[in-house]
Amino acid sequence: MSNLPPLSFYVPEPAARPGQTNLFSSSSMPAAGDMRRPDPLEAEAGMRDLPFGLIRVLDDEGLAAGPWAPQLAPGRLRDGLRAMVLTRLFDDRLFRAHRQGKTSFYMKSSGEEAIGAAQSMVLAAGDMCFPTYRVMSWLHARNYPLVEMVNQIFSNEKDPLKGRQLPILFSARDYGFYSLSGNVGSRFGHAVGWAMASAYKGDDRIALAYIGEGTTAEGDFHEALTFASVYHAPCILCVTNNQWAISSYAGIAGGDETTFAAKAIAYGIPGLRVDGNDFLAVWAATAWAAERARANKGATLIELYTYRAGGHSTSDDPTKYRPADEAAHWPLGDPVERLKKHLITLREWDEDRHAALSVELDSAVRTAVKEGESVGTLGKSKPPVSEMFEGVFKEPDWRVVEQRRELGV
Amino acid sequence: MNDITSEEARIAPTPEREGDTARMNMIQAVNSAMDVMMARDDNVVVMGEDVGYFGGVFRATAGLQKKYGKTRVFDTPITECGIIGVAIGMGAYGLRPVPEIQFADYIYPALDQLVSEAARLRYRSAGEFIAPLTVRSPFGGGIFGGQTHSQSPESIFTHVSGLKTVIPATPYDAKGLLISCIEDNDPVIFFEPKRIYNGPFDGHWDRPAKNWSNHPGGEVPTGYYRIPLGKASVVREGDAVTILCYGTMVHVVADSVAESGVNAEIIDLRTLVPLDIDTIVESVKKTGRCMIVHEATRTQGFGSELSATVQERCFYHLEAPILRVTGFDTPYPHSLEWAYFPGPVRIGQALKEIMKDA
Numbered sequence: 001m002s003n004l005p006p007l008s009f010y011v012p013e014p015a016a017r018p019g020q021t022n023l024f025s026s027s028s029m030p031a032a033g034d035m036r037r038p039d040p041l042e043a044e045a046g047m048r049d050l051p052f053g054l055i056r057v058l059d060d061e062g063l064a065a066g067p068w069a070p071q072l073a074p075g076r077l078r079d080g081l082r083a084m085v086l087t088r089l090f091d092d093r094l095f096r097a098h099r100q101g102k103t104s105f106y107m108k109s110s111g112e113e114a115i116g117a118a119q120s121m122v123l124a125a126g127d128m129c130f131p132t133y134r135v136m137s138w139l140h141a142r143n144y145p146l147v148e149m150v151n152q153i154f155s156n157e158k159d160p161l162k163g164r165q166l167p168i169l170f171s172a173r174d175y176g177f178y179s180l181s182g183n184v185g186s187r188f189g190h191a192v193g194w195a196m197a198s199a200y201k202g203d204d205r206i207a208l209a210y211i212g213e214g215t216t217a218e219g220d221f222h223e224a225l226t227f228a229s230v231y232h233a234p235c236i237l238c239v240t241n242n243q244w245a246i247s248s249y250a251g252i253a254g255g256d257e258t259t260f261a262a263k264a265i266a267y268g269i270p271g272l273r274v275d276g277n278d279f280l281a282v283w284a285a286t287a288w289a290a291e292r293a294r295a296n297k298g299a300t301l302i303e304l305y306t307y308r309a310g311g312h313s314t315s316d317d318p319t320k321y322r323p324a325d326e327a328a329h330w331p332l333g334d335p336v337e338r339l340k341k342h343l344i345t346l347r348e349w350d351e352d353r354h355a356a357l358s359v360e361l362d363s364a365v366r367t368a369v370k371e372g373e374s375v376g377t378l379g380k381s382k383p384p385v386s387e388m389f390e391g392v393f394k395e396p397d398w399r400v401v402e403q404r405r406e407l408g409v
Numbered sequence: 410m411n412d413i414t415s416e417e418a419r420i421a422p423t424p425e426r427e428g429d430t431a432r433m434n435m436i437q438a439v440n441s442a443m444d445v446m447m448a449r450d451d452n453v454v455v456m457g458e459d460v461g462y463f464g465g466v467f468r469a470t471a472g473l474q475k476k477y478g479k480t481r482v483f484d485t486p487i488t489e490c491g492i493i494g495v496a497i498g499m500g501a502y503g504l505r506p507v508p509e510i511q512f513a514d515y516i517y518p519a520l521d522q523l524v525s526e527a528a529r530l531r532y533r534s535a536g537e538f539i540a541p542l543t544v545r546s547p548f549g550g551g552i553f554g555g556q557t558h559s560q561s562p563e564s565i566f567t568h569v570s571g572l573k574t575v576i577p578a579t580p581y582d583a584k585g586l587l588i589s590c591i592e593d594n595d596p597v598i599f600f601e602p603k604r605i606y607n608g609p610f611d612g613h614w615d616r617p618a619k620n621w622s623n624h625p626g627g628e629v630p631t632g633y634y635r636i637p638l639g640k641a642s643v644v645r646e647g648d649a650v651t652i653l654c655y656g657t658m659v660h661v662v663a664d665s666v667a668e669s670g671v672n673a674e675i676i677d678l679r680t681l682v683p684l685d686i687d688t689i690v691e692s693v694k695k696t697g698r699c700m701i702v703h704e705a706t707r708t709q710g711f712g713s714e715l716s717a718t719v720q721e722r723c724f725y726h727l728e729a730p731i732l733r734v735t736g737f738d739t740p741y742p743h744s745l746e747w748a749y750f751p752g753p754v755r756i757g758q759a760l761k762e763i764m765k766d767a
Contacts, residue, residue, distance in 0.1 A: 194501055196495065197498065391532045
């Protein structure tokens with residue numbers, strides 16, 4: 001026997017479980033405005049402190065501070081707020097629609113609305129986002145028709161995806177929103193390939209991809225970063241670190257010993273760690289990375305540090321694995337409230353206007369849901385069964401033709 | 410800039426057969442197909458491990474980088490999942506990628522990309538995005554490749570709806586089929602039987618190797634032509650038994666049939682998906698007997714699908730049980746290669762067996 005103590009197997013645990021309180025004391029929150037902002041065209045080697053900081057712009061008083069403040073016109077800020085409020089109201093109503101049996105499934109993005117909203121507004125119409133199922137704010141910021149979304153969620157006769165896809169797994173090419181799939185992470189490399197193709201064609205379009213912090217453990221994450229690094233692909237690779245992958249906390253994905261942004265260092269691309277609940281910080285970091293990509297300086301990895309305020313999905317009960325009030329203790333607050341406060345501080349917004357906006361958007365959502373319901377909710381209306389056989393190939397081969405005939409459609 | 414992102418813009422013009430013919434082996438034919446397609450379409454790009462400067466471990470891409478530049482023919486990091494994932498993204502943009510997987514035995518890391526992404530992209534996006542890629546990969550045994558340089562994993566892919574699977578047996582077919590695959594707007598797995606890269610192999614490993622110079626399939630047009638997907642080739646007409654095969658086995662079967670004196674009809678399927686069902690059914694109804702030969706392991710190999718299909722459609726014409734001669738349900742062995750490989754002895758015995766009541 002050796003005279004060393006026996007080995008012990010280490011399994012990380014989150015700070016708090018149900019019945020306990022998580023004060024997030026271990027996450028040090030740098031103050032807004034503290035992070036330096038290097039020139040986006042600089043060499044990555046001089047930026048290796050960035051992934052360990054946290055880019056924040058909005059301070060507790062609602063003011064924009066420091067070199068990352070993007071100096072946006074109030075109209076843009078109001079557009080962003082609108083997209084975020086819409087996302088939340090849409091989520092709430094469609095979540096209820098699931099409880100009422102109108103759809104089989106739904107996933108909210110509560111607490112993460114700033115991410116898709118800001119990034120969608122920074123990127124150009126011709127750019128392409130390779131989404132996860134939790135960035136619907138991208139579509140809301142681009143005014144994707146609500147009723148189309150509802151029809152997809154209800155899988156009814158007017159579902160743009162012909163009833164083939166689970167609710168919320170949208171595809172909206174004209175809105176720069178790539179086809180979603182249920183398997184996680186597998187589109188991260190598509191974004192890199194898409195960006196390489198744009199560079200190959202001498203085009204000016206860039207790609208943006210999302211992956212959750214839990215999914216950074218998939219090989220797809222590593223492969224995408226390798227290709228992005230090797231070929232200087234003009235893309236922005238984003239990790240939405242919302243602390244939770246269903247019931248597993250970020251430490252199980254490798255987030256305890258380092259940051260997700262710091263993984264960029266190994267690939268020689270800049271890694272930015274950003275307050276994901278700060279619309280201005282998300283905007284500024286994305287604009288920085290987009291400028292770098294468009295200047296042929298290659299990819300950036302952005303960790304969007306946020307909190308999944310709701311359950312994972314309609315099939316999940318988060319009180320079984322984390323404190324019920326954990327979201328209330330989240331030190332980066334609520335992205336909607338923070339942007340609202342900023343606009344009010346700038347005297348470009350007030351409570352009355354906010355209340356009126358909420359009423360207007362809720363009514364728009366309600367109208368869209370009603371319209372979707374008039375077509376039909378889950379099972380009450382379906383695309384024609386013949387649609388099941390379309391689109392396997394460009395032209396159906398004899399097997400599909402024969403099998404379709406088997407069903408008499 | 411013309412909009413390459415719309416699917417209609419990607420449909421190739423009606424072809425003419427171009428150029429004279431030349432003697433080519435299968436590697437040269439494959440190389441020529443990529444050369445022709447790259448010259449015709451800027452959106453065709455070739456990518457994979459060692460395919461660029463070096464020209465590929467089998468020389469299939471030799472000279473292409475020099476001719477078309479390193480942005481059209483490029484070396485990739487060693488990650489099959491990454492290669493296919495990136496190729497799908499390029500395809501979604503509007504390119505027509507031709508990724509290479511160095512050996513079919515190494516395609517498994519890319520399975521998620523092929524099964525969950527490439528095969529389903531058109532379907533799940535209702536046609537908004539497509540994956541027009543052609544995945545080339547050397548496959549099959551008979552080269553003492555052992556467990557990880559010999560496999561025939563075609564049935565893994567034929568089982569996936571949304572993927573096409575193509576396997577040529579001659580240089581002429583290899584080029585014409587590969588051009589069709591590259592032009593096809595759906596994802597295709599193109600398996601190249603590496604045992605017959607340099608010459609047809611009849612299974613007689615103890616005899617001198619043959620090359621393509623005397624085989625009619627080695628005469629290949631130098632320019633553009635294509636062989637449609639979904640069309641089998643009747644390589645020998647006969648009325649006694651139908652033998653369904655593809656890849657290296659086409660040549661092993663042909664030699665075995667010649668030795669046996671049985672008047673067999675040999676069908677080289679060429680494309681497994683889409684399958685040329687009409688040619689198969691017509692032949693089996695004529696002969697009343699069906700034998701299936703492939704290198705892949707038997708259980709749930711593509712032969713199972715062929716057997717079930719023939720049984721369903723030709724039942725009342727069958728005069729003997731359908732017979733499968735395949736690799737055994739074991740990993741591909743190294744030193745026991747010729748006991749494993751479905752060679753002339755096993756095929757000869759099977760011919761006797763299926764003809765015994767004739």
